[in-house]
Amino acid sequence: MKNRIRVFRTAALTLAATLTLGTAQAQETFRIGYIYPSPAADVGWAHELDEGRRAVEEHFGDQVESVIVENIPDGPDAARIMNQLAAQGVDMMMLGSFGYMNDGLKTAKRYPDIDFIHASGYKTLDNLGNFLTRNHESSYVAGMAAGYVSKSNVIGMVASYAIPEVIGIINAFTLGAQETNPDISIKIVWLNSWFDPSKAQESARSLIAQQSDVIFSIYQDTPSVVTVAEEEGVYVVNTSSDMKPYAPTYLLASMKVSWGDYFIEQVQASMDDSFKGESFWGGMADNAVSVESISDDLSTEQRATLDARIAAITAGEFHPFSGPVIDQSGQEIVAEGDTLSDADLLGISWLVQGIETRLPQ
Amino acid sequence: MLDSIVFLLAGTLAAATPLLFAAMGEAVVEKAGVLNLSIEGMMAVGAATGFAVATISGSYVSGFAMAAIGSAILSSIFAVLVLFFLANQVAAGLAVGILGLGFSVLIGKNHEGQTIKSLPDLELGWLSELPFVGGVLFSHDLMLYVAIGMIILVWWVLSHSRLGLIIRAVGESPDAASAIGYPVVLIRFLAILFGGAMAGLGGAYLTLSYTPLWAEGLVAGRGWIVVALVVFGMWRPLRIALGAYLFGAVSLLELFIQGQGFSIPSQLLSAMPYIITIVILVIMSRNPRLIRLNHPASLGQSWHRNA
Numbered sequence: 323m324k325n326r327i328r329v330f331r332t333a334a335l336t337l338a339a340t341l342t343l344g345t346a347q348a349q350e351t352f353r354i355g356y357i358y359p360s361p362a363a364d365v366g367w368a369h370e371l372d373e374g375r376r377a378v379e380e381h382f383g384d385q386v387e388s389v390i391v392e393n394i395p396d397g398p399d400a401a402r403i404m405n406q407l408a409a410q411g412v413d414m415m416m417l418g419s420f421g422y423m424n425d426g427l428k429t430a431k432r433y434p435d436i437d438f439i440h441a442s443g444y445k446t447l448d449n450l451g452n453f454l455t456r457n458h459e460s461s462y463v464a465g466m467a468a469g470y471v472s473k474s475n476v477i478g479m480v481a482s483y484a485i486p487e488v489i490g491i492i493n494a495f496t497l498g499a500q501e502t503n504p505d506i507s508i509k510i511v512w513l514n515s516w517f518d519p520s521k522a523q524e525s526a527r528s529l530i531a532q533q534s535d536v537i538f539s540i541y542q543d544t545p546s547v548v549t550v551a552e553e554e555g556v557y558v559v560n561t562s563s564d565m566k567p568y569a570p571t572y573l574l575a576s577m578k579v580s581w582g583d584y585f586i587e588q589v590q591a592s593m594d595d596s597f598k599g600e601s602f603w604g605g606m607a608d609n610a611v612s613v614e615s616i617s618d619d620l621s622t623e624q625r626a627t628l629d630a631r632i633a634a635i636t637a638g639e640f641h642p643f644s645g646p647v648i649d650q651s652g653q654e655i656v657a658e659g660d661t662l663s664d665a666d667l668l669g670i671s672w673l674v675q676g677i678e679t680r681l682p683q
Numbered sequence: 684m685l686d687s688i689v690f691l692l693a694g695t696l697a698a699a700t701p702l703l704f705a706a707m708g709e710a711v712v713e714k715a716g717v718l719n720l721s722i723e724g725m726m727a728v729g730a731a732t733g734f735a736v737a738t739i740s741g742s743y744v745s746g747f748a749m750a751a752i753g754s755a756i757l758s759s760i761f762a763v764l765v766l767f768f769l770a771n772q773v774a775a776g777l778a779v780g781i782l783g784l785g786f787s788v789l790i791g792k793n794h795e796g797q798t799i800k801s802l803p804d805l806e807l808g809w810l811s812e813l814p815f816v817g818g819v820l821f822s823h824d825l826m827l828y829v830a831i832g833m834i835i836l837v838w839w840v841l842s843h844s845r846l847g848l849i850i851r852a853v854g855e856s857p858d859a860a861s862a863i864g865y866p867v868v869l870i871r872f873l874a875i876l877f878g879g880a881m882a883g884l885g886g887a888y889l890t891l892s893y894t895p896l897w898a899e900g901l902v903a904g905r906g907w908i909v910v911a912l913v914v915f916g917m918w919r920p921l922r923i924a925l926g927a928y929l930f931g932a933v934s935l936l937e938l939f940i941q942g943q944g945f946s947i948p949s950q951l952l953s954a955m956p957y958i959i960t961i962v963i964l965v966i967m968s969r970n971p972r973l974i975r976l977n978h979p980a981s982l983g984q985s986w987h988r989n990a
Contacts, residue, residue, distance in 0.1 A: 361788075361899060363796030393788075393899075478942065509942045512949040518903040520894040521938070524694065528938040531690035544898045549798050568798055678944035 351387040352414070352593055354378065355407035357400065358392045359419035365563035366543035368392065370579050371418045371441070377582030378589055386589065396421025404429040408436055414592045416585070417441065426450060437592040442487070446599040453584055456605030457487070457561065458494035458667070459635050460577035460613045462642035463628055464559045465498025467575050467616060468536040469506055470624045471557050472499070478529025479510045479538040480522050480547050484681050486670045488540055491561070493674045494642040495538060500676055509534060510679040519546035526550040536574065548573065557617070566615040576614045583609050603664065606636040643667065648675045689818040691935055696827060697893055698931030701726070701885040703830040705909040706923045707837045708881025714841060714918055715874035716854035716981040720776030721761055723906025724783020725754040725879050726886035731791035733887025734897040738794060743802050743891060747826065750887030751880035757783050758879025762872050769985040780906070787899070794897045802826060802892040824892050826884070833881070838920035850874060854979035857986040867986060882906070915964035917977040922967065930960045
């Protein structure tokens with residue numbers, strides 16, 4: 323049985339949650355609570371988390387039962403939902419937003435019998451692990467494809483905020499594009515907003531008006547930028563989900579994330595009482611990131627080069643940040659023969675040479 | 684370079700259109716003496732309704748029509764609260780606005796993250812082929828021109844018609860208007876419905892033309908800009924329209940400048956549309972006599988007929 327509650331606004335929240343969650347029943351199955359920050363739409367962040375949930379249900383069948391709570395803003399609402407799920411007797415909780423971290427920590431301390439996995443946080447406990455994806459790996463490969471198809475040698479990027487994860491993706495994409503097209507230059511528009519599809523579309527249009535012939539849509543949960551690119555006839559790369567249906571002609575590649583394997587592994591660990599609160603940073607080798615729907619407009623040799631890179635990254639033979647890497651000010655950050663460490667990558671705060679736009683200070 | 688200028692000017696017209704619809708409606712509502720702060724929610728309901736109806740029926744006409752009706756229904760809740768139960772207009776407006784945001788999620792639930800084909804541009808033949816002017820002025824969809832028509836209509840009605848005189852009388856002094864026999868509550872009710880329908884059209888323009896997709900929170904604060912535009916535009920339709928176009932222009936210019944790679948902090952650029960619009964409108968309206976002349980005297984006050 324699935325207990326699906328949809329909560330729309332704070333006022334309705336307590337009531338709805340009490341009513342639906344209140345019907346706790348004797349438990350034989352392993353119950354998992356999933357909390358998403360946004361509705362699980364057809365594409366985007368919450369959709370991919372929900373795909374992970376589906377994979378768990380498919381793998382374990384009747385052994386597991388899911389309780390899904392969508393669209394929960396960070397803060398007191400999230401804390402209340404966590405407590406209610408705990409009171410209802412779930413065995414495990416998946417917290418789907420960075421902003422749930424502090425409430426998640428408190429709840430995890432209060433309920434040591436429940437195991438937690440938390441998206442994109444950086445704190446762990448014995449019963450709280452977190453998970454992130456190495457999106458720079460898929461980003462590098464997508465960048466290579468962009469370098470191949472660009473004729474104007476200008477790539478435009480639409481980004482939300484300049485946080486390390488986003489900066490890492492931008493840099494890797496640029497390095498990838500430079501590998502296949504040394505003359506490439508990059509323009510970025512920072513939206514300074516997590517969610518404004520209209521502004522994202524206008525940004526894409528403005529980048530196209532400024533000669534960009536490949537657009538990179540970074541962490542836009544809606545197909546806003548992708549549809550503009552299809553309409554204007556320029557190539558587009560996007561993150562999180564495969565957005566081929568929204569741009570059948572001009573989608574160059576989608577950088578997909580997949581949580582299924584990780585979720586299944588963690589649920590299994592929790593069932594076997596072998597759960598450890600660890601940080602998981604999944605890359606191509608873990609099936610956590612992949613490059614999907616690569617355009618057929620690439621030549622066979624170009625495609626072969628991309629596939630070779632994907633194979634090398636998966637095998638651990640190639641790191642997107644292999645030296646020499648030079649930042650915008652001309653300073654060498656990674657020396658020849660070295661690679662950027664994970665710790666440096668997690669705190670990355672500089673852009674590579676070849677990007678025209680500065681970081682917002 | 685010319686391409687970029689065409690892009691900026693044409694984009695400005697489109698960016699201002701959702702604001703214009705809602706602002707023209709709100710101007711009439713406030714001129715009738717009612718402060719309706721629920722525009723954000725009404726636009727969201729219009730956006731979701733328009734998108735859902737147009738997706739299901741395949742007809743843009745029914746999409747826009749149902750968006751107007753849907754938001755008008757929501758605004759009637761506000762009207763009943765403030766006109767019959769004499770609720771505080773600010774509080775009622777905020778409450779109905781939040782209700783509207785919630786409703787919009789409910790209405791759009793099955794369409795979250797979906798896209799739709801944008802409202803097609805009008806076929807204007809040789810006009811659209813004109814160099815420069817064609818690209819800027821004559822390559823838009825019908826609703827953009829309807830919005831421009833609404834500016835002229837609202838301006839003409841408010842300042843040159845008998846109906847406008849009655850609306851303004853109700854907003855200036857409901858007691859006097861009532862004393863000479865005008866049904867103050869009915870006029871205000873109709874004004875609020877008109878405001879709701881216009882906000883609905885503005886919302887539907889967002890999801891059916893400007894950003895042809897539905898996602899929760901898509902209105903992203905535009906309803907609040909409208910409230911500010913109406914006040915800083917001193918309740919005069921032409922000034923409000925100027926403010927809306929200015930806002931549209933600066934918000935596009937911001938993205939454009941970022942792409943050019945100037946070393947101006949992007950946070951400052953993101954704040955520019957708000958800062959520049961408000962500064963210019965404040966400078967334009969710094970004459971206190973003008974403000975007194977234009978400010979509806981009974982704005983925001985509850986009124987009931989003394990027996």
